[in-house]
Amino acid sequence: xxxxxxxxxxxxxxxxxxxxxxxxxxxxxxxxxDLPVEIVPVGVGDDLPxxxxxxxxxxxxxxxxxxxxxxxxRRGPELRAAASDGVVILAICGAYQxxxxxxxxxxxxxxxxxxxxxxxxxxxxxxxIGNHAVDSEWGRLVGYENHSGLTTLGxxxxxxxxxxxxxxxxxxxxxxxxxxGNVFGTYLHGPVLAKSPRFAxxxxxxxxxxxxxxxxxxxxxxALALQAAEVAAKxxx
Amino acid sequence: MLPVMTxxxxxxxxxxLGRSGNALPGLVVERLFPRxxxxxxxxxxxxxxxxxGTNGKTTTTKxxxxxLAERFRVLTNDTGSNxxxxxxxxxxxxxxxxxxxxxxxxxxxxxxxxxxxxxxxYKPERVLLLNVMRDQLDRFGEIDHTARLLQQVAxxxxxxxxxxxxxxxxxxxxxxxxAEPVWYQVADDLRHLFxxxxxxxxGASRAARDSDGAAAELVAWDANATTIRxxxxxxxxxxxxxxxxNAQNATAAAAxxxxxxxxxxxxxxxxxAVEPAFGRxxxxxxxxxxxxxxxxxxxxxxxxxxxxxxxxxPARICxxxxxxxxxxxxxxxxxxxxxxxxxxxxxxxxxxxxAADMAVRLRYDGVEAAAVDAALAPAVDRALxxxxxxxxxxxxxxxxxxxxxxxxxxxxxxEVRA
Ligand SMILES: [Zn+2]
Numbered sequence: 328x329x330x331x332x333x334x335x336x337x338x339x340x341x342x343x344x345x346x347x348x349x350x351x352x353x354x355x356x357x358x359x360x361d362l363p364v365e366i367v368p369v370g371v372g373d374d375l376p377x378x379x380x381x382x383x384x385x386x387x388x389x390x391x392x393x394x395x396x397x398x399x400x401r402r403g404p405e406l407r408a409a410a411s412d413g414v415v416i417l418a419i420c421g422a423y424q425x426x427x428x429x430x431x432x433x434x435x436x437x438x439x440x441x442x443x444x445x446x447x448x449x450x451x452x453x454x455x456i457g458n459h460a461v462d463s464e465w466g467r468l469v470g471y472e473n474h475s476g477l478t479t480l481g482x483x484x485x486x487x488x489x490x491x492x493x494x495x496x497x498x499x500x501x502x503x504x505x506x507x508g509n510v511f512g513t514y515l516h517g518p519v520l521a522k523s524p525r526f527a528x529x530x531x532x533x534x535x536x537x538x539x540x541x542x543x544x545x546x547x548x549x550a551l552a553l554q555a556a557e558v559a560a561k562x563x564x
Numbered sequence: 565m566l567p568v569m570t571x572x573x574x575x576x577x578x579x580x581l582g583r584s585g586n587a588l589p590g591l592v593v594e595r596l597f598p599r600x601x602x603x604x605x606x607x608x609x610x611x612x613x614x615x616x617g618t619n620g621k622t623t624t625t626k627x628x629x630x631x632l633a634e635r636f637r638v639l640t641n642d643t644g645s646n647x648x649x650x651x652x653x654x655x656x657x658x659x660x661x662x663x664x665x666x667x668x669x670x671x672x673x674x675x676x677x678x679x680x681x682x683x684x685x686y687k688p689e690r691v692l693l694l695n696v697m698r699d700q701l702d703r704f705g706e707i708d709h710t711a712r713l714l715q716q717v718a719x720x721x722x723x724x725x726x727x728x729x730x731x732x733x734x735x736x737x738x739x740x741x742x743a744e745p746v747w748y749q750v751a752d753d754l755r756h757l758f759x760x761x762x763x764x765x766x767g768a769s770r771a772a773r774d775s776d777g778a779a780a781e782l783v784a785w786d787a788n789a790t791t792i793r794x795x796x797x798x799x800x801x802x803x804x805x806x807x808x809x810n811a812q813n814a815t816a817a818a819a820x821x822x823x824x825x826x827x828x829x830x831x832x833x834x835x836x837a838v839e840p841a842f843g844r845x846x847x848x849x850x851x852x853x854x855x856x857x858x859x860x861x862x863x864x865x866x867x868x869x870x871x872x873x874x875x876x877x878p879a880r881i882c883x884x885x886x887x888x889x890x891x892x893x894x895x896x897x898x899x900x901x902x903x904x905x906x907x908x909x910x911x912x913x914x915x916x917x918x919a920a921d922m923a924v925r926l927r928y929d930g931v932e933a934a935a936v937d938a939a940l941a942p943a944v945d946r947a948l949x950x951x952x953x954x955x956x957x958x959x960x961x962x963x964x965x966x967x968x969x970x971x972x973x974x975x976x977x978x979e980v981r982a
Binding site: 555 | 900921
């Protein structure tokens with residue numbers, strides 16, 4: 328079997344709040360099952376490799392999003408092609424926002440996104456920050472949110488999870504993140520996959536299924552991760 | 565004299581309320597007498613040393629103060645009041661009621677932002693810069709900002725600036741200062757003990773450096789002996805604060821101390837005498853076991869402690885992670901620490917509020933936790949029981965857990981001695 332090829336987008340610029348850990352989690356969950364995996368870091372100016380199975384993008388501070396902005400724009404056609412080809416994409420926070428149509432900063436600047444996700448983000452003065460646990464189709468997702476951009480979903484995007492009001496996408500409509508085909512966006516750092524093992528496996532299952540490989544993933548002992556998730560979910564915001 | 569009386573009255577008021585600390589009296593004086601600090605400090609015959617950097621400030625400040633105490637009366641600020649009003653408070657409380665300062669020299673620990681504010685009030689004679697590292701959840705852009713703050717601080721020094729040759733951002737400051745640069749460094753074969761943030765993300769490994777002309781060098785280090793060279797004088801001695809980073813801190817302290825009229829012997833004597841700062845490599849002997857307690861607060865610091873741990877050859881390691889405000893409520897920074905080096909080694913257990921989180925982190929780096937325990941004392945006792953006499957237990961802990969751990973370890977060490 329050829330290795331599952333995971334692209335890690337902008338490891339140097341977009342790596343805050345432990346998002347790099349998502350790469351570690353997916354790689355390890357494949358290795359534990361003796362499934363071959365290859366991680367390809369893609370930075371500013373690097374080409375996206377061919378035959379990508381999964382793309383991971385993390386959050387960055389505003390400055391970082393400026394540094395990668397142009398490069399990200401350049402990748403627009405490639406990323407749209409990958410998404411419509413069913414490549415599995417997980418985008419956290421800043422990467423989630425950039426995958427949308429646009430980001431309007433609080434100062435009034437419009438930063439165009441690549442339009443992979445049918446979402447629009449508007450900067451705000453309030454920061455949504457704290458421990459966060461939400462319910463998704465793939466079990467409870469547990470992480471830490473930290474963002475001031477408020478995201479509104481268009482008709483093509485479905486909420487990833489339900490939350491309590493005051494958190495999540497826009498702090499209003501009690502939804503968190505979005506799903507559109509095989510593309511997932513979320514505000515959960517932590518990294519989210521560390522304490523959300525079912526969701527991690529769903530990403531792997533979809534990537535394997537798309538290639539036509541046996542998508543039945545052997546169960547792993549996730550007792551510790553679930554214990555950590557339970558503790559985190561009970562911690563004060 | 566009036567500012568001192570005001571400050572002392574505030575201090576006395578606090579004591580009546582059953583509280584202590586220098587920050588509030590410092591604040592009162594700062595507000596009422598904005599020129600007090602500069603006026604008082606300029607009377608010090610040997611001036612002021614400002615110690616700043618991301619990691620190691622508390623320990624290094626203590627070391628510089630201990631060395632200078634060999635010859636001078638030293639004023640220093642309390643741990644935890646490393647902002648301008650803490651220095652004012654320290655000055656007030658060591659002044660007589662008539663306003664005379666009982667000191668020859670001051671050593672102040674200041675974090676980067678407060679150091680900038682301090683040098684706006686008073687141009688220090690000496691500045692000692694340690695390192696610039698990502699704090700828990702920063703990215704690289706932030707440390708360039710921090711480096712700029714430290715550069716501003718260094719540019720105000722009037723006599724000497726101690727610079728770490730092994731930190732590229734600190735070393736680059738040399739070209740921007742008026743005062744004399746005073747270098748310190750670690751020997752080439754020790755550099756692997758000080759991993760940088762960049763290496764973690766596959767960035768450039770460290771640049772070659774020019775290695776002559778260092779005022780102080782860490783020549784060798786292991787768990788039993790620290791060897792430092794000051795000019796041509798070299799001595800090997802057991803440093804009471806354990807860990808390679810503390811040996812580096814001692815080298816930094818030696819370098820800046822060498823700009824005073826002190827002999828190498830006096831500097832070494834000061835370093836031998838210095839006790840570790842609270843939880844920064846403090847050792848406890850419990851039932852014939854050596855237990856050392858290390859504060860971990862950011863990825864680079866944690867990685868350096870782990871690199872040193874391999875040399876210290878511990879029989880067990882216990883990692884304690886809390887998530888209160890002072891620890892960082894978001895524990896995702898643990899994913900910026902590489903634990904794979906522990907994978908084929910010593911048994912590791914985890915404790916604290918986020919014990920399970922830490923165990924998950926370890927698991928993904930191939931380390932199965934021997935025990936996962938939210939409660940601190942039972943976790944430590946279990947790790948101690950599993951450590952044979954004559955062996956070493958290392959405890960890494962975030963800030964808020966250290967108080968309870970420290971109390972527990974002190975109690976256990978006493979109970980055994982009694
Ligand atoms: Zn975020």
